[in-house]
Amino acid sequence: MRQETHRLSFRSHGKGLLPVTRPVLEWVRQTGISTGLLTLWCPHTSCSLTVQENADPSVREDIAHYFERLVPEGKDLYRHMDEGPDDMPAHLRTMLTQSGLSIPVVEGAPSLGVWQGIYLFEHRRVPHHREIVLHLLGE
Amino acid sequence: MRQETHRLSFRSHGKGLLPVTRPVLEWVRQTGISTGLLTLWCPHTSCSLTVQENADPSVREDIAHYFERLVPEGKDLYRHMDEGPDDMPAHLRTMLTQSGLSIPVVEGAPSLGVWQGIYLFEHRRVPHHREIVLHLLGE
Amino acid sequence: MRQETHRLSFRSHGKGLLPVTRPVLEWVRQTGISTGLLTLWCPHTSCSLTVQENADPSVREDIAHYFERLVPEGKDLYRHMDEGPDDMPAHLRTMLTQSGLSIPVVEGAPSLGVWQGIYLFEHRRVPHHREIVLHLLGE
Numbered sequence: 001m002r003q004e005t006h007r008l009s010f011r012s013h014g015k016g017l018l019p020v021t022r023p024v025l026e027w028v029r030q031t032g033i034s035t036g037l038l039t040l041w042c043p044h045t046s047c048s049l050t051v052q053e054n055a056d057p058s059v060r061e062d063i064a065h066y067f068e069r070l071v072p073e074g075k076d077l078y079r080h081m082d083e084g085p086d087d088m089p090a091h092l093r094t095m096l097t098q099s100g101l102s103i104p105v106v107e108g109a110p111s112l113g114v115w116q117g118i119y120l121f122e123h124r125r126v127p128h129h130r131e132i133v134l135h136l137l138g139e
Numbered sequence: 140m141r142q143e144t145h146r147l148s149f150r151s152h153g154k155g156l157l158p159v160t161r162p163v164l165e166w167v168r169q170t171g172i173s174t175g176l177l178t179l180w181c182p183h184t185s186c187s188l189t190v191q192e193n194a195d196p197s198v199r200e201d202i203a204h205y206f207e208r209l210v211p212e213g214k215d216l217y218r219h220m221d222e223g224p225d226d227m228p229a230h231l232r233t234m235l236t237q238s239g240l241s242i243p244v245v246e247g248a249p250s251l252g253v254w255q256g257i258y259l260f261e262h263r264r265v266p267h268h269r270e271i272v273l274h275l276l277g278e
Numbered sequence: 279m280r281q282e283t284h285r286l287s288f289r290s291h292g293k294g295l296l297p298v299t300r301p302v303l304e305w306v307r308q309t310g311i312s313t314g315l316l317t318l319w320c321p322h323t324s325c326s327l328t329v330q331e332n333a334d335p336s337v338r339e340d341i342a343h344y345f346e347r348l349v350p351e352g353k354d355l356y357r358h359m360d361e362g363p364d365d366m367p368a369h370l371r372t373m374l375t376q377s378g379l380s381i382p383v384v385e386g387a388p389s390l391g392v393w394q395g396i397y398l399f400e401h402r403r404v405p406h407h408r409e410i411v412l413h414l415l416g417e
Binding site for chain 3: 001002003005037039041043044045070071077078079080082088091092094095096098099100102133134135137
């Protein structure tokens with residue numbers, strides 16, 4: 001049994017889902033670990049991780065619109081607005097999705113379903129430098 | 140330290156919570172691992188995993204009604220409706236709950252509280268064949 | 279590779295975020311494990327775990343207000359009210375956040391971002407005795 005850790009860096013493009021499946025799968029492959037547990041951790045409080053349908057681009061548009069309704073911006077709604085009207089909604093959207101994901105690795109790959117893709121969900125309007133911490137334990 | 144993996148299959152009965160605690164506990168027991176980390180992964184994008192009150196059946200009804208309000212169906216709300224009006228709400232309900240759960244195993248069982256049950260949360264109207272990937276690492 | 283388990287106990291003070299980062303980090307340090315995977319599990323159905331901004335106290339107020347809007351109390355909304363009007367909203371708020379968190383440990387500490395704190399999110403009005411189960415696997 002052994003473990004590997006890694007950090008992936010991304011440039012987000014404002015609010016929305018950024019696909020990260022490919023570099024995650026590539027890193028898992030490079031470790032040579034075929035059975036184990038993969039954990040992703042997003043060390044930010046205004047972006048998060050989610051697993052979503054990876055086929056139809058309109059899914060990602062619908063998600064964006066839904067989250068604007070679910071956690072609206074609005075200067076009357078929040079006290080904390082240090083970094084603008086998208087600051088507090090970003091924290092709340094992070095809470096309602098995930099900061100971390102743990103996925104079993106079987107036969108050399110995370111056991112994602114055919115339609116599942118891993119996304120970094122950026123909640124801030126302005127592009128940011130973002131990181132994901134990776135940990136893989138197995139053999 | 141060793142690891143075991145498994146797949147459980149279920150037939151869902153349309154929208155709602157399907158209890159899965161019993162077969163999960165049974166598999167953990169059969170592995171003979173008494174201390175470790177159990178991970179469940181749901182490889183679908185229109186059902187999810189959740190931990191909930193396992194005693195009063197009205198809790199499950201209230202959850203069903205709440206999620207209809209939180210993520211309503213509606214043809215004006217979404218563009219992605221390839222598989223019907225429950226398609227996009229199913230993706231969103233999956234995002235707002237979990238695709239994976241990791242639970243410490245202590246003294247031969249996942250450390251669930253007395254009132255906690257593990258459920259597969261089906262978000263589609265029509266019954267589906269569903270799977271849960273299990274991974275257990277420990278000794 | 280080895281593993282350690284532990285239980286932390288807290289007294290919550292009614293609805294809101296209770297910071298737990300410090301005792302979690304202290305326990306991780308005491309195990310002497312420098313690289314690994316830390317898992318926290320909350321064995322309750324009316325409080326949960328979340329990772330949030332740890333600097334500005336108004337963030338915690340905004341979160342409290344937002345969750346009152348997102349999952350309102352109300353006797354017409356729910357059937358399950360065995361323990362009062364905050365009973366069913368507590369279960370729903372638990373579902374929409376997390377019962378468990380798994381965080382990679384690198385260089386002797388969980389890889390939390392600078393602004394990330396771990397909180398127990400109490401959803402009941404009355405103070406409760408609460409526990410968090412900890413599991414750490416690594417070397």
